[in-house]
Amino acid sequence: MSTLYARDEAAVAGIEKLRFFPLEVVSGHGSTLVDPAGRELLDLSATWTASGLGHGHPAIVEAVTRAVRDAPGSGGLSAVHPDSVGLAEDLLALVPGDGERRVYLGHAGSDANDVALRACRHATGRRTVLAFEHSYHGGVGVAMGVSGVHVDAGAPPDPDAVFLPYPNPFRPVGDSVEADVTACLELAEGHLAGGSIACLIVEPILSDGGLIVPPDGFLARLHGLCRRHGVPMICDEVKMGLGRPGTLHAFDHDGITPDIVTFGKVLGGGLPLSAAVGPAHILDNPPAAALLTTAGNPVCTAAGRAVLATIVGEQLPERAAAIGALLADGLRGLAGSPGAERIGDIRGRGLAIGVELVDPDSGERDSRLAGQVVYRAWELGAIVYYVGGNVLEITPPLVLTEAEAGRAVEILGAAIADAAAGKVNAEEVARYAGW
Ligand SMILES: Cc1ncc(COP(=O)(O)O)c(C=O)c1O
Incomplete structure (x- = not known):
């Protein structure tokens, strides 16, 4: 754990935290967040939609x-x-x-x-x-x-x-x-x-x-x-x-x-x-x-x-409809790829997309997998959280570009595949309980 994260643990009240991975950010622009090492992360949450116009909008x-x-x-x-x-x-x-x-x-x-x-x-x-x-x-x-x-x-x-x-x-x-x-x-x-x-x-x-x-x-x-x-x-x-x-x-x-x-x-x-x-x-x-x-x-x-x-x-509602459709289609296009059997449902409107993760045999909600997928997505360079226990909530800034939507699909597909293949350290994920 980095020094900054450790300082946060020692200083900021746990009652106001909802953590899924040890995310540290020092700046942002558009749909990108930057961590202290200069690594760029694609923001697919927009701080739970609060940064809906992206970071640093002019x-x-x-x-x-x-x-x-x-x-x-x-x-x-x-x-x-x-x-x-x-x-x-x-x-x-x-x-x-x-x-x-x-x-x-x-x-x-x-x-x-x-x-x-x-x-x-x-x-x-x-x-x-x-x-x-x-x-x-x-x-x-x-x-x-x-x-x-x-x-x-x-x-x-x-x-x-x-x-x-x-x-x-x-x-x-x-x-x-x-x-x-x-x-x-x-x-x-x-x-x-x-x-x-x-x-x-x-x-x-x-x-x-x-x-x-x-x-x-x-x-x-x-x-x-x-x-x-x-x-x-x-x-x-x-x-x-x-x-x-x-x-x-x-x-x-x-x-x-x-x-x-x-x-x-x-x-x-x-x-x-x-x-x-x-x-x-x-x-x-x-x-x-x-x-x-x-x-x-x-x-x-x-x-x-x-x-x-x-x-x-900037006609952002229309833009959300168009880019959201691209993103949702891209996610649906993951069908047949490794791990995709764990996707039970893809739903939403515009740039509010839910991906429900399930046990493929029983169809039951797979909360453990959701925790691992969001953790792996962070490792691969995207910020996404889950809601309802097992649903990836994809709510990027409304200024998300077409290229970023494509990148989102790539990272999410890889994160689901890796988590489904057991490549994510479950012990490490368990430290960040989410909700
Ligand atoms: C639908 C809805 N209403 C109200 C709130 C509360 O907003 P805030 O956290 O800004 O107080 C939230 C926060 O997630 C929300 O999703």
Whole structure:
């Protein structure tokens, strides 16, 4: 272990770490990260999508440099400045919605979801939150308590959360995924009709739960039920939104207009920034109930405006659709090569691709292999993590080039082949438990 990694172990709290291999990075450019020895690594995670525009994007560098040089204070709590107001206006223009709306500006997907959930409880006077098993909405407060992933890991669920099963086309629990959709919607309707639901929160693609893409129309039917019963739907676009799925919003796929939409990660272009966009009557009240001193600060909001302008101006959703299709086709093309029998499913939209690793005989999830594959990929020069225990989550920067997509396929194919052939040191991998 290097000195830097050892110093990290001795100094930084384990509670905030999710490690898969001893990654050290000192700089980055585009879709490349550079380690202290100068080795270049192809970034297929984009820091869990937070570096969605890649590293050192000129538009962000320019915006942040300008903003930090003569920053008008450091937060929107008790003052307004052009970039906080401008970012809120940009979001109102980009996010569909009805009636009078407002934008909450925060620091992370976690607080955007937490605030949206609390505001729904306050506005409706009801407590119960409908959420999904294996979902992830954040690491604090109510957002954490309604996250199935945390609850699976032993965190106490919010006492007023109800978890619905998210339909998984690759692993239906009933006779078919259609049957699962029907069962889920019936369950949801039973709760929605009961009159105690404050809101429903849903990921349009279940990301940390295993990059599960629900059947077409699922979200629309769910939204229809929420509308019928007057229950606000929060669509959590923190990880999958803003161009990654090949559309600006992931919910565009189902043609819906959610009541509240939350953003984070790529919105800050690597800086801490999040937002919740929704009805004024929900997000205005109670006043001063969601105060973070540096929320809406000039530097992060300038970055956010640059990110949105770049996503739209450089047509990154279209680009994600095209490069994502190439990458997914390349991965499908691995069929028949050594180790490919361990790939149970390849799915996704745009530059959000999941590769599910399985035991070829039983079809069971192979979590051990997933740990070894991501470790081997790092050794071979690519950064990729897994979600849902056994699913490689490929979410590179939206600026990934065609040549980089080809290189990604080569490295991932080799990593799967090597891990399947037992060439990865299992003892070494076990030191990095992942999750
Ligand atoms: C869908 C989703 N929502 C919310 C969050 C929380 O975001 P953050 O870690 O920035 O607080 C995440 C993080 O992974 C996420 O994937």
